[in-house]
Amino acid sequence: MSRVPPRAIFGLTLLVGLGVLSLVAGRLFPEALASTCPLGMDPTRPDRTVCELAFGGLWVSLAVGLAAGALSTFIGLAVAAVARLSGGAVEQALLRGVDAVFALPDVLVVMVLQLAGQSLADAGQGGGFGPFGLMVASLALVGWAGPARMFRNRLFTLESQEYVAAARALGGGGAHLLRVHLWPALRPFALAVFLSRLPAAILTESTVSFFGIARMEPMSLGRYLGTSYAALIYEGGGRVVLPAWALLVLLVLGASLASQALSATPRRAA
Amino acid sequence: MRVVTQRLARQLILVPVVAVASYFLMAALPLTTETDAKRQVSKELAASYQRDLGIGEPLGFLRPWEKLFRGERLGTSAQGITGDELLLKLSGSVGVGLMALPLALAWALGFALLRTTWRRGRWAALGDAVPAVAFGTPVFIPALLLAPAVVERGHMLPELCAALVTSVWPGIFLGTLVGDSLETELSRDYVRTALGKGLSRGTVLRRHVLPNVWPALLDAVGPVATSLLAGSFAAERVFGLPYFGQLYVLAVLNKQVAVVVVATTTFASLLVLVSLAVEALRYALDPRSREATA
Numbered sequence: 001m002s003r004v005p006p007r008a009i010f011g012l013t014l015l016v017g018l019g020v021l022s023l024v025a026g027r028l029f030p031e032a033l034a035s036t037c038p039l040g041m042d043p044t045r046p047d048r049t050v051c052e053l054a055f056g057g058l059w060v061s062l063a064v065g066l067a068a069g070a071l072s073t074f075i076g077l078a079v080a081a082v083a084r085l086s087g088g089a090v091e092q093a094l095l096r097g098v099d100a101v102f103a104l105p106d107v108l109v110v111m112v113l114q115l116a117g118q119s120l121a122d123a124g125q126g127g128g129f130g131p132f133g134l135m136v137a138s139l140a141l142v143g144w145a146g147p148a149r150m151f152r153n154r155l156f157t158l159e160s161q162e163y164v165a166a167a168r169a170l171g172g173g174g175a176h177l178l179r180v181h182l183w184p185a186l187r188p189f190a191l192a193v194f195l196s197r198l199p200a201a202i203l204t205e206s207t208v209s210f211f212g213i214a215r216m217e218p219m220s221l222g223r224y225l226g227t228s229y230a231a232l233i234y235e236g237g238g239r240v241v242l243p244a245w246a247l248l249v250l251l252v253l254g255a256s257l258a259s260q261a262l263s264a265t266p267r268r269a270a
Numbered sequence: 271m272r273v274v275t276q277r278l279a280r281q282l283i284l285v286p287v288v289a290v291a292s293y294f295l296m297a298a299l300p301l302t303t304e305t306d307a308k309r310q311v312s313k314e315l316a317a318s319y320q321r322d323l324g325i326g327e328p329l330g331f332l333r334p335w336e337k338l339f340r341g342e343r344l345g346t347s348a349q350g351i352t353g354d355e356l357l358l359k360l361s362g363s364v365g366v367g368l369m370a371l372p373l374a375l376a377w378a379l380g381f382a383l384l385r386t387t388w389r390r391g392r393w394a395a396l397g398d399a400v401p402a403v404a405f406g407t408p409v410f411i412p413a414l415l416l417a418p419a420v421v422e423r424g425h426m427l428p429e430l431c432a433a434l435v436t437s438v439w440p441g442i443f444l445g446t447l448v449g450d451s452l453e454t455e456l457s458r459d460y461v462r463t464a465l466g467k468g469l470s471r472g473t474v475l476r477r478h479v480l481p482n483v484w485p486a487l488l489d490a491v492g493p494v495a496t497s498l499l500a501g502s503f504a505a506e507r508v509f510g511l512p513y514f515g516q517l518y519v520l521a522v523l524n525k526q527v528a529v530v531v532v533a534t535t536t537f538a539s540l541l542v543l544v545s546l547a548v549e550a551l552r553y554a555l556d557p558r559s560r561e562a563t564a
Contacts, residue, residue, distance in 0.1 A: 007398070100284055103492075103541060105500040108534060111522045115530070116295055203408050207504055210410050211519050225411065238415065245411050252406030257398060 004262075011195075011258030018251055022062055026055035039239050044227050054243040057221035062251065064132065064205050064220060068139035069197035075140060076147025077190060083148075084155045085174045095152070101145035106204045113138035114213050131215045135208075139201045146200075147193045154189055158182050192263035199252040206248065221248055281545045288538040289531070293331045296527040297323050319527055334528040344528040351517065351529055360536060362513030363506065367498040369433035370440070374494065377441020382449035389453075404442035409435055409501040413508035420509065432505035439501065440494040444487070451486035455479045481555070488552050495544040499537070 025033045030052055037051035045053065083094040117134040129137065158164060159182070167181050206222025208214045216223045221244045228240040324330025334344060343350035351359075385397045412435040420431045455461065456479060464474045503515030510516075514533070521529035 096280060096283075099280060100287055103281075103284055103545070104288065104538060105496050105541070107500050107503065108518065108537060111519070112292065112295060112530060112534065115522050115525065116298070119525070199405065203406075206408050207410065210408070210504065211507060211523075213519070213522055222408070225414070228414075241411065241414055245407065248408070248411075249403050249406035253399070253402035256402050256405060260398075 006261075008258045008261035011254045011256070011261065014250060014254030015195075015198075015258065018058065018247070018254065019062055022055055022059040025051070026057075026059040030056070039243060042228070042240060050240055050243060053219065053224050054221070054247060057219050057224040057244060058247045058251070060132075060216060060218055060220040061202050061205065061222070061248070064135055064139070064216075065198045065202035065251070065255075067132075067136040068143060068201035068205070069194050071136060071140035072143035072197050072201070073147050073190060073194040075144035076149075076193070077151050079144065079148040080151035080155055081178060083152050084159070085178065095149075098145045098148045098152075101142070102149065104142065106142045106200070107207050109142045110138045110204055110208050111211070111213050113141060114208060118215065131217055135205055135214055135216060139204060142204075143197055143201060147197060150193055151186070151190070154186060155182060158185050188262055192259045195255045195259035195262065198255040198259075202248070202251060277549055278546060281542050281549070284542050285535065285539050289335075289535040290331065292531045292534045293323070293334070296531050297325050297331075319525075323527060323531075334531050337528070338532055344526070344532055350526065356514075356517070356532065356536065359512070359514045359517045360540070362511065363499060363502050363515055364540070366429055366432050366436065366502045366506070366511070366513065367495075369429065370437040370498050370502065373433055373437035374441035374444060374498065377437060378444035378448055381442055381445030382452065385445065385449045386453065401442050401446050404439050407439070408504065409439070410504040410508055412438065413505045417508050428509040428511055432502060432509050432511060436498055436501040436505050440497045443497075444490055444494060447486055447490050448483060451483045452479065455482050484555050485552065485558070488548055488556070491548045492541075492545055496541060499540070 033051050033055060034049045037049035039050035042048050042050050042053050079094060079098065083091040086094075114134065117129060117138065121129065121134070159177075164177060164181050167177055172181070202221075205214065205216070205220060206225065209216050209220050209222035210226035212226055214223065219227070225241060225244050228244075320326065321333075324333025327333070337344055338353045338356075341352055341354070343352055344356075381400065385400075388394055388397050413432070416431050416435065420427050460478060461474055464478055465471070469477075502513075503518065505511070506513050506515035507519060514537075517529070518533050518537075520526075521533060
């Protein structure tokens, strides 16, 4: 029996709450939001209220974060599994590749990947990737190295447990050990890693969109903040930036709390 | 020593890997001129890209570097940049990063002390909330909020403000890490033993605890250096500082592919230099690193 810590429950509730709020306010009933928004119209888009843009952006940012976080976690898990199953020189080579990717600054590489993807799309070779798909793929391509390193280290630790040694002594192969013994112990950690990737992906997307390099449409929180720059400078309108900032902070708070609590909790065997 | 040499070699090999990878990624960009779509490049520009990158030539991947070392402009127009200008702009960004470093250390120390104090009282939740607010705030948001007050003024104020907003996230990150590490070490038996033998708290901290906290701090230097430099890009953009971040973003937006190749590699080289310095420092400060296996 395992107990989910209160901090994780709080973080997950906050995340789910923000997701539901963005769905309801940003997608299902935007008219109700538009008519009741106390923050007024956006100076750079006079046809939309600040609330519509903030909650619409929250929906897009959340979708990008969830998709990119899931994809990078999956790639990291696959690389770590292949590394541990292969062992020896293959594992060392994969780890050096992980180090190389990990050492690169996310924002710069995502910018270059966006440039490459947009050029492919302009030339009709985009493979059906729209701005959303391109951003998710770019974030996953730079974001898998951290999870791969964490999963590899966790697998290495789990393999030294007595029950795994016993299973191996009884003739269990690598794939069997991974599927039957290691994966169940790894699942809560995988959820924690996924939740830790969520804010990283959202913040990287926000920064790249803010620079005006990503063509995210409908606008994410980052692109919305990027387009609000002129309004803020010339109208002194903190009201334009503060709601989107608050939503971004709440997203990261939820994901960080849940991730930290889940990765720190020792799980007792059933 | 062999282990350290291996680590150094691993770091150094990153530079040519980044150079070659970024070159071939740029060279693979389709620069067709078959349609008249708005974003397509003209025939002349496409030919210029091909020349800049040496596409289709033997050892063509060395072309951007040849131009750089000959002192020629990289890029396809008068907006291209020479190696000297690149270094000047990079030094501007590094300067902002260096101003941000002591600020980050001050944030770290302050937050680590506050967190230790909060942990014992009813403000404990703030120990989690403050990092979440700091991590959830991209550099450009405080920069945007400060910008109206500082962009029109000179006297290094934009640089200082850029350093200030860049330092917050790395500072809180370092503070969390050092605070946790400090707390773990302070609860260990050797601290109780040293105090029990009559040593003062300051002596125990300086002689016994801090040497065990250094490795955690050094582990964080890599990500912190990356975030200080990459964070300064966003701040430079908002405060209108004409340094490396501005150059990089404009090069990407204007598809100055040779500039992107050289700038990416230069940035990676800078990060490798930071890693090498950290490895050397670790070797000097942490005896365990000299015994560690690869």
